[in-house]
Amino acid sequence: MCGIVGFTGKQQAVPVLLQGLTTLEYRGYDSAGVTLQTNNGIQTIKSLGRIAVLEEKIGTMGEIDAVCGIGHTRWATHGAPSDRNSHPHESMDGRIALVHNGIIENYLELRNQLIAEGVVFKSDTDSEVVAHLFAKHYKGDNVQAMMDTCRELRGSYALAVITSDRLGEMICTRHDNPLIVGVGEGENMIASDIPAIMSITKNFMVVGDGEIVRVRPEGVEVFSAEGQPVEKEIQTVTWDIQGAQKGGYDHFMIKEIMEQPKAVKDTVSSRITDEDMPYLMDEGVGEEVFKNIRNVHIVACGSAYYAGMAGKVAFERLARIPVLGNVASEFRYSDPIIDKDDLCIVISQSGETADTLAALREAKARGAKTVAIVNVLASSAAREADHVIYTWAGPEIAVATTKAYSAQLSVMYLLALTAAKARGTLSDEEIRTYCRALRDLPAQIEQTLATAEAMKDLAQLYHERNDSFFIGRGIDYMTCQEASLKLKEIAYVHSEAYAGGELKHGPISLIEDGTPVIALDCDPALHEKQISNIKSVKARGAKVILITNGDFEIDETMCDHVVKIPACPYFMAASLAILPVQFYAYYVGVFRGCDIDKPRNLAKSVTVE
8 A cells, every 4th residue: 555666767866756656645655755875875764744744854955966766655554653664664784775565474573583683673664674684685686685585575565675785776576566667768667556657657567476676777677586587568558647637626536526427438438339239358258258157256345345236236137147245355264155157256446455356366266257347457456367357447546436436337337238148138129228328328427427516515514414324225225335435535424324224223213313314216116115214314303415316206395405317227327326425525525624635544555454
């Protein structure tokens, strides 16, 4: 979840490193730091707080002449956020500096061993152990030292090291954590994610698990874990850096909400044929994948999990395939019943979510077919799954996902329709009708963006309430769970989502006079039941905000506020109903003075268990 950046070239390193770190802010962090190679040895500057604090600290030191350095933003795991626990970490003699993303599981064993050998630690982190271990193994050959160091490590890591005696040179490696190398002309970079390198180059290579990379201004050398040379493909970023900038909006989150029509259009347009049929054969996910499948397992975390649960409704209703939804962090520890007759769909915006990757590997080890739905090109999940379906949402910077979630939903609809065609549970004409509706979905999302002002007014009205509830049935219940998560993430409001029918089994006792209840009612088959649930909370003093798609008559007197969205096929309702509640969460957070794009304690890419 931390951010790593490194630069070597001819220009001054400090501005490049600070800009790179700034583009990685979305990953979540509590401190930041840089280490620079100078003619007088390596120099480390780090601080608790935002990158602006680090920048101000560097500014007081005068010009630092350095053309090579590494930087880091930390999201605390081992040791509280503080200056001393910030990265980079140095060896005792000050000749080695290291940044680390991940968790070293055997750090305590290694720490005690190093202390017994006379090492004095300056921090509480697991990462400092690696700096001292590298120094112990370093005899002038940094590739060999990295090989020897990694043999002693258990856990996950992306590592970048500079030494005082090899000027202009960085050495890096990774295991279960993302790392790329930006390949420029006479200057090169390393980073956790693509936006950090784009001030220098759009060309990059993905570091594979266990590979060791030596980076100099004049070139990049890649070695296997055994030290053998490796040839790597150089890829090119296809989107522009403006996609990772605010573009005049106050926050990335609101910008990305407004980008959802394009994200969904880009994701689905090339995957529906001129004959209005789903087409995923470019990804290898044709009808054959679904013909003999016994079960579908959907595995993900957070918002991606809720997108998967909306997909579960579509799969089961359209294709009549049993679908099991699994929280990724529990999947591999539950001894899952999954084998060669099953399909496992993993969903992750970054493709680097640690729990989801572990679940993917567990499913593959048990013989299941695997499909990854990811947004980040060449990510670990994309490389490791049998098939990958990219969501073309573009860079998503805000920690709280919006457009990637919507793109994930659209892929789930395509998969469900493909499965229905394979199983013969829908006629070709029914599939064509749904595909035409899916093709129309971006335009309907565009219409639904017009709810922004109404939701802003409601947020102004209720932003001081510390408790809120969401209720829905069927696909609406799945949307409610994502909606509730957004309000928690962005506005720090205690929020719960319930299936409407579960209210009477306990949660209704929590409804007090004036409690906001956001009710979703977008499925005609469940309309009458949901109305009964709405009346139950209204009778107990709730302030009810009803979001409905106009498929049926609504008695508006039973609610305090009604927000209407376009009508669409019931299983696609999640794609429209989520928009008003994204606006609501956003504006409640704004009115409460929250840090919208960097909510406390959260990170964009959760690369640790």
